[in-house]
Amino acid sequence: MHYVTINDFNHWRIQARELLRRRISPADITWQAEKQTSLMLDSGEDFLSLAISYPNPAVPRDFFYLAKNVSCYRDESRWPLLYSMAWRLVFEDRNLLDFKTDEQVSRLLSMQKAVGRDIHKMEAFVRFRKIDKPFDWHKNDEPEKLTQNEEYFVSWFEPQHLILPSISPFFVKRFNNMHWSILTPDLCAHWNGKQLTFTEGESRSPTAKDDLENMWRVYYANIFNPARLKLKAMQSEMPKKYWVNLPEATLINELTRSAGKKVDNMLTNSIDK
């Protein structure tokens, strides 16, 4: 039995390649997350001393992208599953990914879909709050010098999967000239206009207040048309689990409750004329 430790996708890729080059079968590997391994330090890479019997294992490009996405899936089973698929693509059937009905293929595809959805929702539902100075992730370090005209923002989000590294480039491109931090329980990302830094997760959302949230609530309340109330359609796109981080969500119940009355008023007013 070989013990293999993985901390991220790139690491998995390197390890998987070395394992394949030595034809080490999925059944002979125990995969472990990084954190547990501090207890059993030397178990890591004993397999590297084995002879290489298959120097150039290659997987299709599609699998590379699939694996990259699936590596964000919050479940330790992803590493052995990905390896098993890589093994089969190399030694059994290069076209395996076309067989959508294969159990492992369909499991991987559904994991990919879940990650994709999570990314999409996070791009949509992250909410920044403006703060006076950059979020202090150095802790105790010298405070950064503030420059005029720079603006600082912070956001708290709890993604279902481990997507922060994959999603950060989106925010870097969109908010390139802002300084921002996105905090999650797993990991935090900080952008200072030049450089992206990742730090350990935070345990709770920062206490930042942003007066503009009221303005946003005013907009939300008024863009809603009470004559078209369709609560279920809204909830299927914006499930309740996201509401805690959305400033506008505090209005939903009241807007829904008063909708009927508003419409009745409009209708009677026009009939009375």
Added chain:
Amino acid sequence: MNLQRKLSILADAAKYDASCASSGSIKRDSRGGTGVGSTTSGMGICHSYAPDGRCISLLKILLTNFCIFDCSYCINRASSQVQRARFSVEEVVDLTLNFYKRNYIEGLFLSSGIIQSSDYTMEQLVNIARTLRKTHDFRGYIHLKTIPDASEDLIRQAGLYADRLSINIELPSKQSLKRYAPEKNIGSIHHSMQELREHIDESKENRKQRKKVVSAPNRKKTKTSRFVFSPAGQSTQMIIGADESSDNKILTLSNYLYGKYQMRRVYYSAFSPIPDTATNLPAKAPPLVREHRLYQADWLLRFYGFSVEEISNTHNGDTGMLDLDIDPKLAWALHNLDFFPINVNRATREMLLRVPGIGAIVASRIIHSRQFHNLRFSDLKKCGVSIKKVAPFIEALGRSPNSVPLESNGLRNYFKASTSTQLCLFD
């Protein structure tokens, strides 16, 4: 009047415009610039959903709800008792940027009541777009409503700053427009749409040429403007249910607009009760189901090769109205039972697309899978088909698990029962 109050009035006044799309522009982002913003050529992002189930993607507001026109269906018409407000250029610019930086929105959708003159109004809108782009290097999405009659030069400028332009056709017929929007001129609406199309086509053509030049060897780096005329094209909106026009009439007009002006989208907006409705208009709940059926029919026109006549002559003799109980594709199928059953192992893509329950993705999957072996009903299920829905219309290897007799009335009730529960889910 404080800003919050203005925002509440001018957002309320803008909500009857159904469009909120931020899709289909060009790829750009804020790197190398001084501001914020990014867009893609794909789908936009919905940053929130109102309790009416509609996507909130853009800050959709009017510059002002003062209006010298008196369109009966409109909350902003001159004779309406509604409270009036007007934003300054800075106010709109600041709101857009402030919302954008907090990741509330993809950009701005700006429209306006007509103040003083068409040109004056259009100039105000262009001014805001220009300030966002030039002063603040804003690279998010901008949709500008275009005022028909505005000068060619203003329209050209608008197109350089906006990702999308739109002019509302408002009502399905000339007569209705005359009756309910007497100051509007159908001729100039069409004229402006034509003008937009020409600019858009020309800009596309230029980009193509430029690409050729750029990819040619030994090129010198040419300095080209990064502004493209309205890269996400143009769209329009029609109000449904304010006048008596039939669905056939509505779809005929849409079909014309798609063909003639290359509209990206025609939006349908169910006429909705507004505060202080004009007396010549129906006071009733908005016809949401009808609106939904029109969107489905519109989809069939654009992507499934159906003609207007095929879709709209399937129900109630020749009233030209869509069947509200079942979707238009199913209605067509029930009206054309001789077309069925079709054989999924032999049918062309066009034929497959005519089967209720088989959409574009499923059709592709069927065509892909049948290369390897003939398909059974159980294979279809793996392709993502609801056997219950398609069984009456197709043949595959083996016997159908749900055999329902191909007879129009029985089938209609069979499907009606299943669709009506579905509609409840969303209402």
